[in-house]
Amino acid sequence: MLKKIFLSLAFVLASAGAFAQDAAAPLNDARIAHIAYTAGQIDISAANLALEKSEDAQVLAFAELMARDHAAVNEEALALLNRLDVAPQENDTSAALSSQAREREEQLAALAGREFDIAYVENEVTFHKTVNDALQNLLIPNAQNADLKALLETGLSLFREHQLHAEHLLHEMN
Numbered sequence: 001m002l003k004k005i006f007l008s009l010a011f012v013l014a015s016a017g018a019f020a021q022d023a024a025a026p027l028n029d030a031r032i033a034h035i036a037y038t039a040g041q042i043d044i045s046a047a048n049l050a051l052e053k054s055e056d057a058q059v060l061a062f063a064e065l066m067a068r069d070h071a072a073v074n075e076e077a078l079a080l081l082n083r084l085d086v087a088p089q090e091n092d093t094s095a096a097l098s099s100q101a102r103e104r105e106e107q108l109a110a111l112a113g114r115e116f117d118i119a120y121v122e123n124e125v126t127f128h129k130t131v132n133d134a135l136q137n138l139l140i141p142n143a144q145n146a147d148l149k150a151l152l153e154t155g156l157s158l159f160r161e162h163q164l165h166a167e168h169l170l171h172e173m174n
Contacts, residue, residue: 027142030089038094042101128163
């Protein structure tokens, strides 16, 4: 149990650090879009891992919801960027998030059964807290395009629901 808490804490600290990495570089809509898209892809990947490894019906249903909702938001984001003729711009934050997510996914992949299920749901709680904080305090305030800002606000509302769902599921599992 202590190992799982340590891994979750390490992920929180690493993710928070990743969102702060670009503090010296100005955030523009292209960079914000790439960060948001990357965060969505990370959660889709984690959900796909859960769909492969879990046998728990509630965890599987949650993972399906995460994959579906994050894919839908990412599709909307790409469609918006195409309409605006803006290409997502890679940056240190999205690169750090991707690197940290790969490490966390490797840790999750090494687990099995109930231990995996609990670690996956704990990861989802932590991930959504971090992303929701970044959306509210960094990405939305810095977005210049009204349509991008509205999409990020819609995503924040949905991802807050995801966080609550994950917290409820984790409570039921413990």
